[in-house]
Amino acid sequence: AQSVAQPEDQVNVAEGNPLTVKCTYSVSGNPYLFWYVQYPNRGLQFLLKYITGDNLVKGSYGFEAEFNKSQTSFHLKKPSALVSDSALYFCAVRDTIKAAGNKLTFGGGTRVLVKP
Amino acid sequence: DTEVTQTPKHLVMGMTNKKSLKCEQHMGHRAMYWYKQKAKKPPELMFVYSYEKLSINESVPSRFSPECPNSSLLNLHLHALQPEDSALYLCASSQLPRGRNTEAFFGQGTRLTVV
Numbered sequence: 001a002q003s004v005a006q007p008e009d010q011v012n013v014a015e016g017n018p019l020t021v022k023c024t025y026s027v028s029g030n031p032y033l034f035w036y037v038q039y040p041n042r043g044l045q046f047l048l049k050y051i052t053g054d055n056l057v058k059g060s061y062g063f064e065a066e067f068n069k070s071q072t073s074f075h076l077k078k079p080s081a082l083v084s085d086s087a088l089y090f091c092a093v094r095d096t097i098k099a100a101g102n103k104l105t106f107g108g109g110t111r112v113l114v115k116p
Numbered sequence: 117d118t119e120v121t122q123t124p125k126h127l128v129m130g131m132t133n134k135k136s137l138k139c140e141q142h143m144g145h146r147a148m149y150w151y152k153q154k155a156k157k158p159p160e161l162m163f164v165y166s167y168e169k170l171s172i173n174e175s176v177p178s179r180f181s182p183e184c185p186n187s188s189l190l191n192l193h194l195h196a197l198q199p200e201d202s203a204l205y206l207c208a209s210s211q212l213p214r215g216r217n218t219e220a221f222f223g224q225g226t227r228l229t230v231v
Contacts, residue, residue, distance in 0.1 A: 032218065041204075041225075041227065042224055043122075043222035044159070045222070046222075103161055103172065104220060108158055109158050
């Protein structure tokens with residue numbers, strides 16, 4: 001079965017400093033990986049995805065993620081964090097059942113707190 | 117338009133009530149999903165519809181009954197729920213798994229409280 005793990009429950013960072021949210025994956029076959037962000041009492045917003053191709057993926061709101069096959073990691077990064085980036089971040093892996101849609105399996109989530 | 121709209125935003129229901137959650141998308145997606153999310157936990161898949169047909173049921177109790185009346189709408193009918201069913205219910209949609217555009221788009225969710 002496909003799975004992702006987020007080893008940190010919470011990440012604290014000062015505004016203006018680099019932000020990294022960690023994710024490792026376990027898949028059979030090629031990984032289809034995603035990052036989503038969730039603000040309080042809101043749905044999930046798509047940030048970026050890795051399907052194939054470049055190992056550095058750029059996404060929304062200045063976020064990017066680095067796919068590392070040898071380390072089975074897909075860490076989310078932002079060069080300079082903003083207070084408004086404070087939210088819950090989920091890494092997810094897609095399990096494809098042909099003609100049955102995408103089954104997303106989420107990591108446990110990492111709460112990011114950016115302090116002014 | 118990359119919007120998935122869910123109604124209502126909040127719902128309080130008694131254990132003997134019957135209610136429905138509604139979800140709508142106009143992105144032409146042919147896969148639609150219901151997820152359940154408890155506080156501070158990741159979303160858990162409940163159902164997947166593909167071409168308006170139920171394709172995945174993650175062993176969800178029968179007190180939850182999904183319905184997909186057409187390619188834009190997805191309902192979740194609720195009956196005889198338990199307090200532990202209180203959660204944020206998220207609807208999502210996506211293209212079917214062909215090509216690169218496979219990300220799911222989520223609605224804002226319905227916050228359900230069962231009393």
